[in-house]
Amino acid sequence: MTAPVSTGPNTNVDAAFGIDIGGSGIKGAIVDTRTGELKTQRVRIPTPVPSTPDNVAEVVLELVTRAKWDGLVGATFPAIIKNGVARSAANVDPSWIGTDVDAAFTKATGRDVTVLNDADAAGLAEVRFGAARDVAGVVILLTFGTGIGSGIFLNGQLVPNSELGHLELDGHDAEDRAAASVKDKQKMSYKQWAKRVQRYMSHVEALFSPDLFIVGGGVSKDADRWVPLLELQTPIRPAQLLNNAGIVGAAMAAAER
Numbered sequence: 359m360t361a362p363v364s365t366g367p368n369t370n371v372d373a374a375f376g377i378d379i380g381g382s383g384i385k386g387a388i389v390d391t392r393t394g395e396l397k398t399q400r401v402r403i404p405t406p407v408p409s410t411p412d413n414v415a416e417v418v419l420e421l422v423t424r425a426k427w428d429g430l431v432g433a434t435f436p437a438i439i440k441n442g443v444a445r446s447a448a449n450v451d452p453s454w455i456g457t458d459v460d461a462a463f464t465k466a467t468g469r470d471v472t473v474l475n476d477a478d479a480a481g482l483a484e485v486r487f488g489a490a491r492d493v494a495g496v497v498i499l500l501t502f503g504t505g506i507g508s509g510i511f512l513n514g515q516l517v518p519n520s521e522l523g524h525l526e527l528d529g530h531d532a533e534d535r536a537a538a539s540v541k542d543k544q545k546m547s548y549k550q551w552a553k554r555v556q557r558y559m560s561h562v563e564a565l566f567s568p569d570l571f572i573v574g575g576g577v578s579k580d581a582d583r584w585v586p587l588l589e590l591q592t593p594i595r596p597a598q599l600l601n602n603a604g605i606v607g608a609a610m611a612a613a614e615r
């Protein structure tokens with residue numbers, strides 16, 4: 359099924375199983391979609407190698423089976439997801455391109471699965487329950503991890519698949535310059551890496567003039583070490599749901615589509 363177009367509070371069901379598919383781990387939990395709280399402990403299974411559609415679908419099945427969950431399921435995926443179909447594969451196995459991820463997971467699990475882009479999911483959760491709660495205007499969430507993900511919201515409404523991590527920056531794909539993985543690979547300090555982030559976020563700011571930036575991904579737990587170094591006109595808040603944003607946003611997408 360397609361991702362939701364509304365982030366309004368018209369939840370049809372009060373719980374769904376949320377799954378966050380990442381490059382190293384696949385995590386899932388039952389989510390109370392009215393409060394954004396996890397109703398069960400998060401279970402993490404390492405991402406299979408190679409991370410092909412069949413292998414990942416097996417892990418998705420294992421997570422819902424372990425939780426004895428028969429209801430709606432939402433899953434994030436780190437690529438463009440258009441009407442349930444993956445349209446890119448920047449950091450995942452190329453065999454995903456053209457795969458109907460919704461249909462594949464629905465078939466593998468026998469449950470109704472809704473798939474959406476990982477940063478869009480994190481943004482849905484932050485807009486409803488976290489750092490962008492009740493914020494009007496244009497909110498841009500950027501996740502810094504293996505790549506750079508983005509979620510754009512206007513008055514709480516998602517504009518899906520924005521892919522701002524692939525803006526061109528100084529002749530490079532922006533995520534190749536400013537993702538958190540680049541900091542790790544090049545053994546940069548937060549101070550050094552913050553310069554890259556500054557250059558990138560100034561560019562995004564000039565293009566969109568947002569009212570608020572939310573910065574997420576694993577590095578948001580160390581936000582105090584790099585966010586204060588950024589000089590932008592737009593207010594910046596670290597993501598609040600940290601590790602759970604993807605799971606919560608995925609469950610919301612399933613509950614509200």
Ligand code: BGC
Binds near residue numbers: 438476507508533
């Ligand atoms: C992908 C996006 C994804 C982001 C974060 C990028 O390389 O193109 O779809 O949201 O990484 O995982």
